[in-house]
Amino acid sequence: MSSQTTKLKVDPRDGKLAMAHFYVAFIALALGGLMGLLQTLVRSGKFELPWGIDYYQVLTVHGVLMGLVLTTFFIMGFQYAAISRTAGTHSPAARRIGWIGFWVMTIGTIMAATMVLLKEASVLYTFYAPLKAHWIFYLGMTFVVVGSWLDGAAQIMTYARWRKENPGKPSPLLSFMAIINTVMWIVATLGVASTVLFQLLPWSLGLVDTVDVLVSRTLFWYFGHPLVYFWLLPAYMCWYAIIPKIIGGKIFSDSLARLSFILFLLFSIPVGFHHQLTEPGIDPAWKFLQVVLTFMVIIPSLMTAFSLFATFERYGRSKGATGLFGWFKVLPWKDARFTVPFIGMASFIPAGAGGIINASNQMNQVVHNTIWVTGHFHLTAATSVVLTFFGITFWLVPHLTGRKLTKAMNKLAIIQGWVWFIGMAFMSGAMHFQGLLGGPRRSAFSTYGDSAQAAEWIPYQIAQAVGGSILFLGIILMLIIFVNLAFFAPKGEEEFPVGEAENLEEKAPMIFENWKLWLGITALLILFAYTIPFIDIIQNAPPGSPGFKTWGSW
Amino acid sequence: MAKAELKTNKKTEIEDSSSLKGTLASVFFLGIFLVVTWVSVYFLFLDRF
Ligand code: HEM
Ligand SMILES: [Cu+2]
Numbered sequence: 001m002s003s004q005t006t007k008l009k010v011d012p013r014d015g016k017l018a019m020a021h022f023y024v025a026f027i028a029l030a031l032g033g034l035m036g037l038l039q040t041l042v043r044s045g046k047f048e049l050p051w052g053i054d055y056y057q058v059l060t061v062h063g064v065l066m067g068l069v070l071t072t073f074f075i076m077g078f079q080y081a082a083i084s085r086t087a088g089t090h091s092p093a094a095r096r097i098g099w100i101g102f103w104v105m106t107i108g109t110i111m112a113a114t115m116v117l118l119k120e121a122s123v124l125y126t127f128y129a130p131l132k133a134h135w136i137f138y139l140g141m142t143f144v145v146v147g148s149w150l151d152g153a154a155q156i157m158t159y160a161r162w163r164k165e166n167p168g169k170p171s172p173l174l175s176f177m178a179i180i181n182t183v184m185w186i187v188a189t190l191g192v193a194s195t196v197l198f199q200l201l202p203w204s205l206g207l208v209d210t211v212d213v214l215v216s217r218t219l220f221w222y223f224g225h226p227l228v229y230f231w232l233l234p235a236y237m238c239w240y241a242i243i244p245k246i247i248g249g250k251i252f253s254d255s256l257a258r259l260s261f262i263l264f265l266l267f268s269i270p271v272g273f274h275h276q277l278t279e280p281g282i283d284p285a286w287k288f289l290q291v292v293l294t295f296m297v298i299i300p301s302l303m304t305a306f307s308l309f310a311t312f313e314r315y316g317r318s319k320g321a322t323g324l325f326g327w328f329k330v331l332p333w334k335d336a337r338f339t340v341p342f343i344g345m346a347s348f349i350p351a352g353a354g355g356i357i358n359a360s361n362q363m364n365q366v367v368h369n370t371i372w373v374t375g376h377f378h379l380t381a382a383t384s385v386v387l388t389f390f391g392i393t394f395w396l397v398p399h400l401t402g403r404k405l406t407k408a409m410n411k412l413a414i415i416q417g418w419v420w421f422i423g424m425a426f427m428s429g430a431m432h433f434q435g436l437l438g439g440p441r442r443s444a445f446s447t448y449g450d451s452a453q454a455a456e457w458i459p460y461q462i463a464q465a466v467g468g469s470i471l472f473l474g475i476i477l478m479l480i481i482f483v484n485l486a487f488f489a490p491k492g493e494e495e496f497p498v499g500e501a502e503n504l505e506e507k508a509p510m511i512f513e514n515w516k517l518w519l520g521i522t523a524l525l526i527l528f529a530y531t532i533p534f535i536d537i538i539q540n541a542p543p544g545s546p547g548f549k550t551w552g553s554w
Numbered sequence: 555m556a557k558a559e560l561k562t563n564k565k566t567e568i569e570d571s572s573s574l575k576g577t578l579a580s581v582f583f584l585g586i587f588l589v590v591t592w593v594s595v596y597f598l599f600l601d602r603f
Contacts, residue, residue, distance in 0.1 A: 305584055309577040317573065324576050349584060353591040363595050365603060436598065 010496060014084040015400035017098050019486070021077025022397060024106060025070050026482050032065035033475035040427065040468030043461045045445045054551055055444035056122045063125030064116065067381065069109050072144065074389050075234045076101070076151040079178035081396060082237065083155050085496050086172035087162040094157040101150030108143025111136050122551040124442065126220060127200070129211045132547025135204040138196050145189045145196075152182040163513070170508040173241050173254055174498060180261045181233040183515075184226055187522060188269055191222035203547065210544025214281045214537050221272030222530065225294075229268040231381050233261065235388035238341055239308055242392075245497035246337045249315030252307040254501040258512045260300035260307075266522055267296040270529030277364045281540070286533040287361065293529060294359045301352060308345060314502070336405075336413030337497075341391035343417050344384040347424070351379035354432070369442075372435020375428040383424050387417060390478055395494050397485040404492035405485065413481055420474040427467025434460035 010018070035058045041047040042055055049055060080098060084090055090098065114136070115121040121133035127141070159179045162171055170176070195216045203211045240257040244250055251257065273290035276282055316327020332338050354376040357363045367373060394413050398405050405413075435441075439457040448454040511517065 302581070302584075306577065306581050309580045310574055313574055313576045314572070316576075324579055327576055349587060350591075353588050356588060356592055357595045360592070360596075362599050362603070363592075366595060366599050436595075 008085075008496070009493075010081050010084045010400060011089040012400075012402075013095060014081060014090050017095060017102060018077040018081040018084075019397070019400050020099075020102055021073045021080070022393070022482075022486075024109070025073040025077065026479060028065040028069040028073065029475060030479055032062050032070060033472055035059070035062035035065070037468050037472040040461075040465040043443075043445050044465035045447075045458060045461065046465070052552075052554065054119065054122060056124065056442075056551055057116060057119060059442065060116050060122050060124050061113070064112060067125045068141075068144065071231050071381070071385070072148055073105065075181070075230065076105075076148060078234055078389070078392060078396065079155055079181065080151065081400065081496075082174045082178050083158050085174070086498060087158050087175040090154060090158050091161065094154040097150050097157070098154035101147045101152075101154065103147070104150060105144050105147030108140040108145075108147060111140030111143065113140075115140065119551065119554050126224070128220070129200065129203070129213050129216045130545040130548050132204055132549060133200075135201055138200045138204055142193065142196050142201070145193055148189070149186060152186055155179065155182050168510065170254075170258075170510060171513060172498075173251070173257060173501075173508075174237060176258060176513070177233065177237045177241065177261050180265050181230060181237075183519070184233070184265050184268060185230045187519075187526075188223045188226035188230065191219045191272075192224075195219035210546055212538070212541050212544050214279065214541065215534075217276065217279070218272065218282075218534065218537060221275045222269070222526075223272075224275060225272050226268040228377070228380065229264055231385045233264060235341075235344065235385045236261070236264075236304060238388050238392055239304070239345060241499045242497050243308075243338060243341060244311050244315075244499035246335065247312070247315055247332050249311050249318070249499075250502035251499045252310040252314070252502060253506065255506060255508045255512075256303060256307055258508050260303045262512060262518055263300040263303075264297065265518060266525060267293055267300075269522065270525045271297070273529075273533075274359045274364075277361055278368050281537060281542075283533055283536060286529070290529055291359060291361060293525070295356075298356065305349075334410075334414070336410045336417065337391055337394050339414050340394070340417035341388040343421050344387035344391070347379050347383040347387070347421070351376065351384055354379065367435055369440060370435035371431045371439045371441045371443075374441045375431025375435060378424060378428045378431065383420065383428070387420060390416070393478075393482060393485070395497065397482065398489055398492075398494035399496045401486055401489075402491055402493070403485060403489035404494050406489060409481055409484055409489065412477060416474055416477040416481065419470060419477060423467045423470030423472075423474055425467070427464045427471060430460040430463035430467065434464075 038049065038058050039055070039062060042049060042058075049058065080090070112121070115134045116137065118134075121127075121137035123131040123133045123137070127133060127138070155178060159171060159175055162175065171179075199211050199216050199219075202208050240260075241251060244252075271290050271294040273282060273287045274294045277287055277291075312331060313327045316330045319327075319330045321327040321330045331342070354372075358367060358373065358376060390413070394405055394410070397403075434457050437456055437460075438453060439460065445461070446454065
């Protein structure tokens, strides 16, 4: 009886809040995409920014809008809707908290964006000390984080209600996955919140003169790695639990999906040192330990790959496909809701391979701070994740606005996916190769005093500008589709697909919902990986650094 | 005639619709890809440092 709260349609009141998130996300995509295009053009050496606009200002806008705003808003909107669909309509209290969260995040975004536009905060999206931004920028970032906690609280309330009404039953898979991601996000953001509140804000307000750079970078990366999994897990939600329904197949195993999400929760956080492998001041033994923990993430990643291949093969064979790879051909390639996320999944193969290289201590020295890294996360975040988010948009936005994805839009959506793929193949491919030749990331065009090595990079930078232009076209197509689905598409019903497990007898073990256990292990792993090196970092700290402003004013 | 011949030539292997051999092959290819990319950059490292 109680589980009857689950409806096939997201309640319009919940839909409105989800859509509010999506509007902000797609505005961020539009502006951020334009910045991305400008960056590639500048780096080609053929174009200079007009009106005294600074490359690093543009790059900050791009990183903040794409990496932080687009992702966080889209994810919170999607998870809020997915929980409403699978665990039942949110209560008025939860919805109110969600709205407050949305507005706090939005105000924070406006505060931070204003400071960047005023040239008071060209500190890039990682805002590393000792680069120093205006305090309003840091306060704005704090608002974004606090707002996302409120958004998360709304989701947790609805999940908790479901559990209370359905004692002894495993929660709906999509709700469970969304909650894992929210919990991971809350644990992770404690790190960035601490550096901002206790270090960067007092310092930028002038209350203290210096900042301990290594402490702040360590707290940042305690957050920074789970950040990338916070982007990825909603895409995995779609791959595991939604795509099977779209293609007309079944979820390979509900329990396997839950287990892999739990492993992501456990192993995403105690691994931040893999971003700090070249940093002095951290004992190599602890770097080694965290690299080992990093490699543990390969396990759930390969579980995911296996499970997706299996879903596809089972479906294909049920359609009569034969041979080793016959199933591949019968997948519904004409359905954008499948094809566009599929391009994302396929891109995760080179993306993951690059990730294993980045995390390997020796090879990190080959690629560290080169444009290879940028190439890597434009495959992970800007292709696998973003194309999956687009794939979700194609049905979720019309579902929420009471419209339909028309045949024409479906076609345009597929074209959009392939345009993105081609643009990214050029841009990310060229970034990878230029990186292996030593080309730096986060660098405007320079011939580096006419050095021969830098001359080798220029053809690759031109290839990136070609790719960037194609990608920008992809963004325009996506915006057309979004505006159509939100405002102009014909009225109708679009399904919110929720997959079913192949084996309905297989009930997920209740231990998966034992939050005391998983949060306990998460905390233990974090304490184990961070306590001693962190004490060491503080005790043996060099003198603090004053702030630097490496950019000019308007 | 010809038909009968075909039948006897070809082993009538009924493919089990629950077969996952394509999946097995796919994850093997994935594994090989990971190893090959890793080893190539590893040699780049050995070459340089
Ligand atoms: C039109 C599509 C895009 C283009 C042309 C583009 C281009 C670029 C370029 C050239 C850089 C590196 C510049 C440098 O290191 O000097 C960059 C950085 C970055 N991009 Fe993109 N990008 C695009 C889409 C995206 C998307 C969709 C995301 C995220 C979901 C994203 C996230 C980032 C981030 C986080 C950085 C790092 C900024 C930093 O290093 O501070 N980009 N992008
Ligand atoms: Cu990482």
